[in-house]
Amino acid sequence: TERKKRRKKETDLVEEHNGHIFKATQYSIPTYCEYCSSLIWIMDRASVCKLCKYACHKKCCLKTTAKCSKKYDPELSSRQFGVELSRLTSEDRTVPLVVEKLINYIGMHGLYTEGIYRKSGSTNKIKELRQGLDTDAESVNLDDYNIHVIASVFKQWLRDLPNPLMTFELYEEFLRAMGLQERKETIRGVYSVIDQLSRTHLNTLERLIFHLVRIALQEDSNRMSANALAIVFAPCILRCPDTIDPLQSVQDISKTTTCVELIVVEQMNKYKARLKDISSLEFAENKAKTRLSLIRRSMETCTNCVRFMSITRNSVSGKGRLHRGNYPSPSSPVVVRLPSMSDVPEETLTSEAVLETDITEQQQ
Ligand SMILES: [Zn+2]
Ligand SMILES: [Zn+2]
Incomplete structure (x- = not known):
């Protein structure tokens, strides 16, 4: 209560x-x-x-x-740290430049680094990079910095947001959802709170979570599970408002961590399911392709049959009788029997065609 x-x-x-x-x-x-x-x-x-x-x-x-x-016009100020998210985004830039820049770099160079986001970089270098980004984010060359420095600066940027990514306003809502008994209920609850986030916060949160999913998927190399990442990121993105009793906020930590972990794990499952969908679709596609080419080949055989048959018909019509029994009309090629093995070019023979020929020969 x-x-x-x-x-x-x-x-x-x-x-x-x-x-x-x-x-x-x-x-x-x-x-x-x-x-x-x-x-x-x-x-x-x-x-x-x-x-x-x-x-x-x-x-x-x-x-x-x-x-x-x-x-706030992002063009007029270069400051990136401690600035409201809405001031760093616009219709053309849905995710702040500094987020894009740091996440892309770590995604490219830090995915397999052991302890990425857990290990810290040198304090002086962190300060230097932070100042560089605050002065002119675009021109900073991240190659000049150690990957752990870059990761630390990104965490700092998140912590410095005046209103954290998952917002003060919804902090209690997220925690309340975590208090639900059934895991399914909890997931539904957490996602319905995510739904209430403003577009700006949602865009950046989505970007971050997708990044964390990519890191967690490489846990074998980087030793960063969804839980390890949640321990690091929960205090950065799901912080309690200052109005909350400090003792209470300490008690909340396990819930905020579990909440962030749940989101990462859920998105990971969705990602894996999508991968599975893609591979099963690819499998189905290959199967369909194989089947299609089989059908095409047997159709070719049939077309050949029809052609052969019409030749036979023309050639036999003068003699007034058919050599090999009654052929079905050419418009129903499926049941057409092959005149004889030797008339059919070898590469167009499918097993079914061969079977048909065998039957024909046996019947004679
Ligand atoms: Zn206004
Ligand atoms: Zn009014």
Whole structure:
């Protein structure tokens, strides 16, 4: 019940629209909605932009066409650390540049490194790389740094987010889902909370989890299981709000770790299932191809039969009688009997065709 009390209400969720970052609020003084121009009553659910203080009804905040005047322009500032995720992303850049850059590099050079993300890099080098990324992320050459330095800097970037990847707002929700008894229920619960994340947070979380799945799949080499990765990443992406009692937050650690591990394992299973689907599809495709070429070959044989038969027919018509019994009409080539083995070019003979010929010969 204490959990329930501390549970944040759905109305606290942050909405992002036209560059605004709307948070829920209630006005104690009469305020006019900047969208519909009518009064926001004291009991009304209202929204205010954290950046420009645009005020409106909650129901109006997604309708406004006014762009946020304080919207952070990634082009104007190079800072990457300690900046709201929404300020590092845009319609063209769904995942922050620094995330793309670090994840791609580690995905390419660190997948098989033992203890990747568990081992730490040198403090001075971490500081240097961090400063470099904050100054001009694009021009930093990651080849100049040890892989563990790069991994440490990425974890730092996640920890420095003013609102962590899985958000303060949904922290209690994630933990509540982890308290469900059945594993199936827990999975469904966790995914329904993930569904509530804003697009920006979801995009980057997806990118990160896919990266962690790729690392966990190489556990034999890098010794980093989904659990080992969750121990490292849970404190970076599923942090409790400062308002939570420190003792409670320590008790929450096992739950946050299990939660992150569950997501990685689930995505890993989906990934493996997809791989299995692909390989079974490939198997089916090959089987279909083999079968198709068999059918094609027997069709060729049939076509040949038809042609042979018409020749036979023409040649026999003058003599007024058929040599080898009654042939079915050429329009039903499936039941056509071969005139004789020697008439058929060897490569077009399938076993069925041979069988048919045998029967024909035996019947004569
Ligand atoms: Zn705004
Ligand atoms: Zn309004």
